[in-house]
Structure formats: structure tokens, C-alpha cells
Amino acid sequence: MQHRGFRFGFAAIAASALVVSACSNGSTDSSSDSATTSAAASATSSVASGATAHNGSDVMFAQGMIPHHQQAIEMSDMLLGKQDIDPEVVSLAEQIKSAQGPEIEQMQGWLQEWGVGSTPPGDGTMPGHHMPDHQMPHGGGMGPMPGMPAGGHGMMSQADMTALQNAQGPEAGRLFLTQMITHHEGAIMMAQREIESGQFPAAVDMARSIISSQQSEIDQMRAMLAG
Secondary structure (H helix, E strand, O other): OHHHHHHHHHHHHHHHHHHHHHHHHHHHHHHHHHHHHHHHHHHHHHHHHHHOOOOHHHHHHHHHHHHHHHHHHHHHHHHHOOOOOOHHHHHHHHHHHHHHHHHHHHHHHHHHHHOOOOOOOOOOEOEEEEOOOOOOHHHOOOOEOOOOOOOOOOOOOHHHHHHHHHOOHHHHHHHHHHHHHHHHHHHHHHHHHHHHHOOOHHHHHHHHHHHHHHHHHHHHHHHHHHO
16 A cells, blocks of 8 residues: 555656646747747837938928929919910929929828928028937038028029019910029939938938939920020
8 A cells, every 4th residue: 555655646746747847848938939029029110210210311301392392383383374385384394293292292291200390490491400309411401491582492582483473475484494494403402412411211212313303304494495
């Protein structure tokens, strides 16, 4: 009887050891799974953060280019509302509208994603001034905002816009081309600065596209004026 009791006691100890071992293995597996999940989440977060990384140049580019594009669309609308305009000039104005409208929406989306307003704070200077969290290279701002005197990266003054509004026929077409060449040249300058200093890949890509498309349109407009 005593021998049989010893067997039962030994069997119980062995069973307990198996249970403890199973629990230990389960705990190890759980910890391993948790560590793997945590690492994957960290990697995903890092990728997402890298995809949205931006700097002050990107903010300045979007905040400056949005009103610049908006004025180009306004100028195009003025022309398209007139009679006796050269069909080539009408086609160009429609082309400008179709290209720049979607770009405005895209840039507004970036600013919303970055938690930044569409217009810069401060005294009417371009983005880059008064932005301690987005220090700008090369000394900051890019010139006057809309409403300021003409000459700020090709922006038309109110007098320029009034002249275009009042012009009619072929003269309106010539004035539109002359003003838009200056306007496009300003956009190219802004885009070049973004390529040099920007960090957000989509913004840099847009800047390259603006330089390519608007330089092509400048060449086209100069040819129209010469013709």
C-alpha cells in the first residue's frame, strides 16, 4: 500500500510540472507576440511619420502658391467672360484653370493635414516670417501677399486686375498674355525655392510640375504675342 501511494504521489507531481511548463510556454509565446505586434506598430508609425514630414518651406510654398493660383484663375475667368478673344488665348485660359484648380485643393489638404491655416499669420508678408517653429532658410519671406503692391512673385496689383477687367477684344487678349507671363515667372521662382528647401515629397513634386508646365506656357504665350 505504501508503495502504491508513492506512485500516485509521483504521478501528481509530474502532472503539476507539465501544467506549469505549459503555462510558462504560453506566457513566453504571448510576450513574444506582444513584442512583435509592438515592433510592427512602431515601424508603421515611423513610416507614416516620414510620409507626412514637412518643414517651413513646405508651409510657405502652399500658403503662397494657393493665392497665387487663385489669382491666375480669377484672371482666366475675366478673360473667358469677354467676347472677340483669340481662340488660342481662350484655350490657354481654360488650360490654366483646369491645371491650377486641383492643385489648390491639394495644397489646402496638405495645410489641413499639417494643422496650419491657408493664410499665414502676421502683417501680410508671405509665410516664413513670424514662424518660430518653421525657421526658413535664406532669410525667410517671399514677398508681398495679394493686395500688396505688384511685384511680389508676379502677383497683379488691384490696378492690374482692373485694367484686365476693363480691356476688351484683342487688347484684352494681349494684356492677359502679358500679365500671365509675369505671373507664371513668379510661380516658377516660388517653385524653385520649394525644390531647394522643401521636405514634403508631394510638394516638391508639385513644384517641379509647376516649373515644367508654366515654363511651357510662358513659351507659348510669348509666341502668341510675337505672332
